[in-house]
Amino acid sequence: MIFAANFKMNHTRESTKNYLNVLQQKLTAKKSADRVLIFPPATALDSYHGDFTVGAQNAYMARNGAYTGEIGLEQLEEFGIRTILIGHSERRDIFGERQEHIAEKFAYFKAQGFEIIYCIGEALEIREEGNEAVMAHLFAQFEGIDLSYEKLIVAYEPIWAIGTGRSAKTEEIASTHQALKQKLDRPLLYGGSVKPANIKEITAIEGVDGVLVGSASLDVESFSEMIFA
Numbered sequence: 001m002i003f004a005a006n007f008k009m010n011h012t013r014e015s016t017k018n019y020l021n022v023l024q025q026k027l028t029a030k031k032s033a034d035r036v037l038i039f040p041p042a043t044a045l046d047s048y049h050g051d052f053t054v055g056a057q058n059a060y061m062a063r064n065g066a067y068t069g070e071i072g073l074e075q076l077e078e079f080g081i082r083t084i085l086i087g088h089s090e091r092r093d094i095f096g097e098r099q100e101h102i103a104e105k106f107a108y109f110k111a112q113g114f115e116i117i118y119c120i121g122e123a124l125e126i127r128e129e130g131n132e133a134v135m136a137h138l139f140a141q142f143e144g145i146d147l148s149y150e151k152l153i154v155a156y157e158p159i160w161a162i163g164t165g166r167s168a169k170t171e172e173i174a175s176t177h178q179a180l181k182q183k184l185d186r187p188l189l190y191g192g193s194v195k196p197a198n199i200k201e202i203t204a205i206e207g208v209d210g211v212l213v214g215s216a217s218l219d220v221e222s223f224s225e226m227i228f229a
């Protein structure tokens with residue numbers, strides 16, 4: 001299983017360091033087949049070593065240059081960061097990243113050999129239209145994305161389940177993952193209100209290769225509880 005923690009705009013450099021120290025002590029008992037990925041905010045990136053991989057929540061598709069407010073390859077290389085989240089719904093919806101831009105970013109970081117956690121998901125209105133509409137929407141988010149990239153991990157995150165405390169139902173996750181897996185031969189994570197109370201049920205679903213966790217990953221005890229559930 002893959003356990004990924006997206007801190008979003010939470011935690012500082014100091015609290016991330018403390019978090020990773022505590023996490024590492026626990027991870028010595030981790031199953032070797034399990035992987036743990038941590039995405040702290042850009043200001044907390046550093047050269048961490050442990051039984052986890054630290055990745056970037058976002059970066060611009062250039063080595064360096066006149067891109068005010070962004071970080072690029074040079075800033076990631078400083079800390080040996082080789083993993084990135086691309087296409088998160090908050091980047092799409094709050095920061096207006098369109099599919100074309102996302103596909104360009106994907107191509108850039110693929111060319112750099114990064115591991116890419118590529119996020120897709122539908123809004124509630126689309127889910128309410130039924131499965132066909134959901135799949136059409138999700139497949140449109142694969143436009144311009146090389147699904148055969150060997151360092152690709154996909155995360156299915158229904159937007160209506162993100163940060164709401166309301167996870168998708170087992171059947172919704174199962175049928176969506178099954179449909180996605182017909183197009184995809186890469187690990188597929190589920191994200192959306194995953195927490196200690198539902199982790200076992202979610203990781204038991206066929207086609208779920210791991211989870212991407214926001215809110216419930218912010219506390220190291222809660223995140224570790226999920227890894228060792």
Ligand code: PEP
Nearest residue numbers: 162163191192193214215
């Ligand atoms: C996310 O945004 O990636 C996420 C899954 O958030 P949460 O766990 O808080 O729903």
